[in-house]
Amino acid sequence: MLLKKSFKGGAHPPEGKHYSEHKPIETAPLPDTVVIPVQQHIGAPAEPIVKKGDYVKTGQPISKAVKFVSVPCHASVTGTITAVEKRPHPLGAKVLSVVIKREEEDQWFEDYSKATSIDDLSVDEIKNRIQNAGIAGMGGAAFPTHVKLSPPDGKTIDILIINGVECEPYLTSDHRLMVEKPDEVLKGIQILQKIVNVQKVIIGIEKNKPDAIKILKDKISGLKNISVLPLNVKYPQGAEKQLIKASTGREVPSGGLPMDVGALVHNVGTAFAVYEAVTFNKPLIERIVTVTGEGIKEPKNVKVRIGTSFKYLVDFCNGYTENASKIINGGPMMGIAQKNDDVPVIKGTSGILVLEKKQADLPEEQPCISCARCVDVCPMKLLPSHIATYVEHDLIDDAYKLGLFDCMECGTCSFICPSKRHLVQYIKYGKSQWNKKYRKAD
Amino acid sequence: MDKNFYVSPSPHIKDRDSIPKIMYSVILALVPAGVGAVYFFGIRALYVIIITVLSALVSEAICQKIMKRPVTITDGSAIVTGILLAYNLPAEVPFWLPVVGAFFGIVIGKAVFGGLGFNPMNPALIGRAFLMASWPVYMTVFNTVPKNGTLSGISAITSATPLNVFKHAREILINSSSFSTQQVTEATNAMSQFSSSYGSLFWGKVGGCLGETSAALLLLGAVFLMYKRIIGWKIPFSYIGTVALLSWIFSGNDGLFSGDALFHVLSGGLILGAFFMATDMVTSPITFKGRIFFGIGCGIITVIIRLWGGYPEGVSYSILLMNLTVPLLDKFSRPKTFGGK
Numbered sequence: 001m002l003l004k005k006s007f008k009g010g011a012h013p014p015e016g017k018h019y020s021e022h023k024p025i026e027t028a029p030l031p032d033t034v035v036i037p038v039q040q041h042i043g044a045p046a047e048p049i050v051k052k053g054d055y056v057k058t059g060q061p062i063s064k065a066v067k068f069v070s071v072p073c074h075a076s077v078t079g080t081i082t083a084v085e086k087r088p089h090p091l092g093a094k095v096l097s098v099v100i101k102r103e104e105e106d107q108w109f110e111d112y113s114k115a116t117s118i119d120d121l122s123v124d125e126i127k128n129r130i131q132n133a134g135i136a137g138m139g140g141a142a143f144p145t146h147v148k149l150s151p152p153d154g155k156t157i158d159i160l161i162i163n164g165v166e167c168e169p170y171l172t173s174d175h176r177l178m179v180e181k182p183d184e185v186l187k188g189i190q191i192l193q194k195i196v197n198v199q200k201v202i203i204g205i206e207k208n209k210p211d212a213i214k215i216l217k218d219k220i221s222g223l224k225n226i227s228v229l230p231l232n233v234k235y236p237q238g239a240e241k242q243l244i245k246a247s248t249g250r251e252v253p254s255g256g257l258p259m260d261v262g263a264l265v266h267n268v269g270t271a272f273a274v275y276e277a278v279t280f281n282k283p284l285i286e287r288i289v290t291v292t293g294e295g296i297k298e299p300k301n302v303k304v305r306i307g308t309s310f311k312y313l314v315d316f317c318n319g320y321t322e323n324a325s326k327i328i329n330g331g332p333m334m335g336i337a338q339k340n341d342d343v344p345v346i347k348g349t350s351g352i353l354v355l356e357k358k359q360a361d362l363p364e365e366q367p368c369i370s371c372a373r374c375v376d377v378c379p380m381k382l383l384p385s386h387i388a389t390y391v392e393h394d395l396i397d398d399a400y401k402l403g404l405f406d407c408m409e410c411g412t413c414s415f416i417c418p419s420k421r422h423l424v425q426y427i428k429y430g431k432s433q434w435n436k437k438y439r440k441a442d
Numbered sequence: 443m444d445k446n447f448y449v450s451p452s453p454h455i456k457d458r459d460s461i462p463k464i465m466y467s468v469i470l471a472l473v474p475a476g477v478g479a480v481y482f483f484g485i486r487a488l489y490v491i492i493i494t495v496l497s498a499l500v501s502e503a504i505c506q507k508i509m510k511r512p513v514t515i516t517d518g519s520a521i522v523t524g525i526l527l528a529y530n531l532p533a534e535v536p537f538w539l540p541v542v543g544a545f546f547g548i549v550i551g552k553a554v555f556g557g558l559g560f561n562p563m564n565p566a567l568i569g570r571a572f573l574m575a576s577w578p579v580y581m582t583v584f585n586t587v588p589k590n591g592t593l594s595g596i597s598a599i600t601s602a603t604p605l606n607v608f609k610h611a612r613e614i615l616i617n618s619s620s621f622s623t624q625q626v627t628e629a630t631n632a633m634s635q636f637s638s639s640y641g642s643l644f645w646g647k648v649g650g651c652l653g654e655t656s657a658a659l660l661l662l663g664a665v666f667l668m669y670k671r672i673i674g675w676k677i678p679f680s681y682i683g684t685v686a687l688l689s690w691i692f693s694g695n696d697g698l699f700s701g702d703a704l705f706h707v708l709s710g711g712l713i714l715g716a717f718f719m720a721t722d723m724v725t726s727p728i729t730f731k732g733r734i735f736f737g738i739g740c741g742i743i744t745v746i747i748r749l750w751g752g753y754p755e756g757v758s759y760s761i762l763l764m765n766l767t768v769p770l771l772d773k774f775s776r777p778k779t780f781g782g783k
Contacts, residue, residue, distance in 0.1 A: 013455055121757075169455070241780065254781040262459075326448045332455040339449050359455060360448040366461050367559030372728035380780040383728065386772075403779045411453030418459045425451045 009379040010234040011412045014082030015331060016170040019292045025176050027303045028218075028316050032102050034076050034307030035087050036062065037095040038189040039348040041136035043142045048098060050380040054081045059283050061132075062098045070135045071144045074382040076285040076305035078102040090310075090329035090343045091336055100307070106286045112282035119199055123195050126278050134347070137268030139163060139174075139238070140330055141350035149195045151259045159260040160270060161199045161247055162211065164205040165231060165238030168331030171351040173288040174268050176301045178205070178212035181272060182219045188271030189226065191278050195308060196264055201226040202247045207234045223310070235333060240265045242379050252405050256383045260393035269350070289345055295324030295354030304345055311341040312350050326360035327431035328353040333411045348414055366419035374413035375425055380406050384413035388423045391430035396437060399430045407431075459556075464723075465668050469665030472525050472718065480654040483533035491528040493537055497544035498524030505553035514742055516523040523547060526566035529653020529714060530583050530758065531573070537578055543569035563747025563765040564722050567758045598686050603649045604639065605711040608683025608693075609754040615695055615754040619698055633695055636705040643708035654711040664717035667761075675724055676733035677740075678716040682707055688744045712744065715757035725765040731775035732768070741763045 039045040046063035050056060063073045089095040118126065131146040132336040151157055166174040167323035177186060193201055203220075207215050207230045220226045227246050231237055240253045243265060250261040260263055264272075267289065276282045287305055292299035297318035304313060310327060314320060328335035329349055345352075374384035380402045399434040404427065413423040446532055460563040503521040505515045552561040574581050584603055611629035614621045621629075624724025642648050646656025654660075669671045686703040694700025706712070719741050720726060727733050740760045747756025 011457075013453075013457070160552060188546070205754055245780075251781050253513060254779055254783075256781065320445070322766075324445075324447075326450075326454060328452075328454060330452075333453045335452055335454065337449045337452070337454065338447060342445055352456075358449075362450060363456060363460075367557070369461060369464075369559045369723045370726070371464070371723040375728045375777075381777045381782075382775065382779060383772075385728065404775075406779050409452075413455045416457050416459075418457070418461055418464055420456060420460070422546070424453070428451065 004019065006232060006234065007237070007245040007379055008381060009412070010236065011244070011377045011416050012233070013235055014417055015233070015334070016292070017168065017175070017208060019174055019296075019403045020172045020174055020290050020301055021173075021209075023176070023272070023299065023301050025180055025288055025301045025303050028260060028308065028313065030077055030305065030306045031104060031312045032155075033082075033309070034100050034102070035097050035309065035344040036099040036100070036307040037072055037087065037089050037346060038063040038078065038140060040073065040306075040348065041071050042141065043067065043071075043147070046070055046072050048076045048084050048096065049331050050081050050084070050098060052081055052084055055079070056100060056190075057082060057109040058106040059285060060113065061283070064193070065131065068134070069147050070143055070281075071131055071136050073098070073134055073306075074285050075100055075109070076284040076307050077102040078105070078107040078358075080267060081268050088339075090317045090346055091337060102327060110281070110390060112280045115279050116193060116281065118191055118278060120298050121267050121278065126191060126195055128279055129278050130274055133273070133282065135270065135273045135277055136208075136269055136347050138184050138273055138287065138347065138350070139267035140164070140168075140334070140348045140350055142346075145266070145274065148264065148266070149192070151196070151264075155259045156260065156262055157161050157196050157198055157259055157264045158200065159248060159264070160196060160265055161190075161195055161243060161265045162192075162201065162203040162268055163238055163240075163243055163265055164216075164268040165243060166201055166209070167206060167233075167235045167238035168333055168335075168351070170292050170353050171290045171331045172292070173301055173350050175209045175212055176290075177272055177288055178209070179215055179269055182215045184275045185268050185271050186216070186219055188222075188275030190271070192271060193225075194264055198264075199225050203228045204231055204243050205229070206231050206237060208233045219330065235412060236379055236408075238410055239379065239410060241408070245330075245405075253389040254403070261293060284347060287345070287347060287349065289313065289349055291354075292353035292388045293328075293354040294356040294359065295321050295326070297321055306347060307344045309341065309343070310338065310343055313345065313352060314341055314354070320354060323356040323358070324354045326355040328355070333415065334409065335339070363420040365421050368419055368421060371418060372416065377416050378414065380408060382406060384412050384423045384427065385417075385421070388413075388421065388426035389425040391433070394433075396430055396434045399427075400434055404430050450699060459520070461730050462517045464672055465522055467667065467672055468522050468718070469518060469525065471672075472522075472529070472653070472669045474659040475529065475653045475714070478656040479529070482655060483652050483720070487533045489537065490531055490533060490535060490540055490652060491525060494528035494540035494544050495521055495524030495542045497557025498527070498548050501545045501548035502553070505549060506557070509553070509557075510550070510625065511557070514558070520548060523552070523566045523569075525653075526564075526719060527569045528550050530566065530570040530651050530711065532581065532650075533652045533774065534583055535580050535615070539573060539583055540575060543766075545574045546572045548700045555771060556669050559724055561724060562768070563762050564725050565720055566722040567762050567765075571762060603754065604636070604643060604705070605754040606649075608636070608705070608709070608750075612693075612749070616652060630695070630778070633739065638640070640704060640708065643705070646664060648709070650709075653675055657708050657713045662714045664713075665720075667717070673721040674733065676730065677720050677737040678732045681716040681720055681740045681744075682712065684738045684739075688745040692745065699705060706745075706748070710755040711757040715744075715761055716740070719758075720761050720764070724766060725777065727768050727771045729772055729775045729777055731777075732771040735771055735775065736764055736768070739767065745766070
């Protein structure tokens with residue numbers, strides 16, 4: 001059978017990239033206050049090691065990882081800690097956070113300008129630097145990077161896939177990073193390559209970023225083992241399993257991990273952060289955020305300190321348009337809507353999307369007409385309409401049998417549904433109901 | 443400024459397509475065949491179409507009023523039902539017949555199950571089946587000789603639709619001993635002349651229900667719906683393919699594999715049924731394999747009825763019967779989950 005350079009299913013939501021794709025990255029001035037949640041990653045929360053009244057310098061650790069699957073956080077400005085308390089978190093709920101009032105320009109905790117050659121570092125030293133720098137997947141899922149780089153014994157990884165797909169509509173932070181910092185991204189990739197010791201690296205980029213494809217292709221021309229793979233534009237191509245399928249033809253088993261098929265996927269943003277962390281021993285205190293959408297007066301790609309409030313960034317982009325009525329951490333397909341703009345940018349905040357009223361209005365749900373579009377687009381080859389209907393009628397066990405937990409919540413089904421049914425929303429609810437029913441002990 | 447925002451779970455954007463857009467696309471796709479019907483059968487065809495559509499709309503509105511639900515007749519689904527039912531009627535029916543048929547189709551075929559999306563069978567075909575069973579005479583009289591042509595050379599047999607001709611001729615040939623030599627000769631002639639009637643069948647200059655005769659005009663609409671991705675290729679192609687294959691194998695006079703496949707594909711309601719009724723979203727499977735099996739099943743039943751059943755045509759019943767298998771087809775043709783065993 002022919003190796004298909006794509007995955008089955010998927011859809012073409014309006015891209016919305018034009019608002020910001022050609023806007024060079026701007027550095028936001030330092031905010032007066034930052035709010036840094038101690039949990040910005042998947043895994044065990046880090047424990048705060050500072051208290052109210054402490055003076056911290058930029059880059060200074062303010063929380064420590066107490067378990068392997070955890071990463072520390074660092075002060076992103078220089079100033080005094082005014083509170084260590086629960087604050088609203090962009091992923092929902094309130095999370096223990098360290099609030100720092102900035103008092104002066106950056107006083108660096110350590111000197112982060114001296115470059116170390118990676119040849120002078122052992123793999124373990126590199127991994128330590130990555131964990132100590134607080135790096136968690138920058139694509140949005142925020143899984144601690146050093147954990148992903150430490151496959152258990154018996155799992156061999158033979159291919160490293162770098163995710164430059166950025167299939168979420170509107171977002172352009174990875175795109176700009178590839179265009180403006182290709183050398184750093186490539187060095188980061190080589191560090192990742194050294195850690196997992198693989199001979200083959202594929203950088204997957206969707207064809208709607210021809211400039212990024214060209215620059216990276218030029219840059220890798222002298223390098224063996226690394227190739228750039230242009231991919232047809234289709235959501236959710238950047239989902240880990242779909243990207244592996246599209247670039248290698250391998251299918252990660254249900255419930256399994258990429259390492260089960262010998263693959264490892266890292267985001268280009270992560271590669272960049274790894275480069276800075278390993279080469280300069282610099283902690284992750286800033287990232288690139290796309291501030292965009294119909295509700296933003298002047299969309300921009302902004303380099304911003306972790307902990308900066310959404311409001312501050314929106315103001316930096318000249319504020320809201322008149323009809324702005326929804327603000328989202330992330331993109332329109334999987335991002336999380338915020339009640340207000342008083343939430344901080346975290347390590348996984350790839351974008352802040354503001355939509356207008358007519359986009360935010362929820363159309364009324366109509367009955368399912370079995371058009372099967374959700375079935376046709378589901379990248380996991382599920383029957384979303386059936387699963388959702390079972391959940392709707394509280395038949396959680398039947399929903400489970402149809403692969404409830406294989407759903408990765410990409411939202412393509414809800415997007416495409418002509419009846420405007422809340423398919424993925426039912427599925428998410430179904431998962432929580434199933435967990436309530438069967439995982440009480442946890 | 444303390445600004446509060448709308449909060450809802452992702453995704454935050456929706457495709458622009460909607461039920462009304464789909465329904466009105468189907469209506470648009472059915473227009474060429476309707477224009478053809480008026481051309482072939484006269485203005486009476488238009489009256490029948492209008493009466494059927496209005497009856498369907500009124501029936502739906504009454505049901506929704508009684509059930510205290512929002513009246514959604516503007517979504518286009520009742521119009522589609524009305525048009526499809528009208529296309530399944532001879533142009534000569536008395537005008538009360540479509541009223542009764544549309545009412546029955548909408549009430550018994552759709553509303554009692556909960557309205558749009560919940561009906562197990564195609565409401566237009568339920569209406570037609572009811573009329574066929576109750577007033578078969580009105581439903582099978584095709585008085586209007588189509589303008590500009592008939593099936594060449596078969597006027598000797600007094601039936602108006604090509605499939606009727608076929609059915610009679612086939613009966614005569616199978617039991618040739620009990621018919622006169624002249625009848626057998628005529629039947630043989632008729633059978634051998636079907637191949638010269640492809641043009642009439644394709645363009646629609648033949649007798650039949652008012653919307654089913656012109657393959658060309660129906661295909662025009664079908665191509666549009668396929669382009670708009672409202673119907674797929676799986677059901678119509680597997681359906682028509684099955685009919686072609688089985689009629690080639692079984693419908694001939696000279697033993698197996700001597701049948702006229704093209705004649706069977708082009709005549710009767712197959713094109714209308716395969717592209718516009720078997721593909722009805724609500725009453726067809728949602729899985730890839732399910733749709734293929736659904737089409738094959740429709741094809742088998744159609745050929746059985748046409749060749750060995752009591753009616754000359756089997757499209758409507760085949761679709762209605764296969765509608766009932768949809769839950770099972772979906773259940774047993776679930777696609778392998780990504781990464782599943």
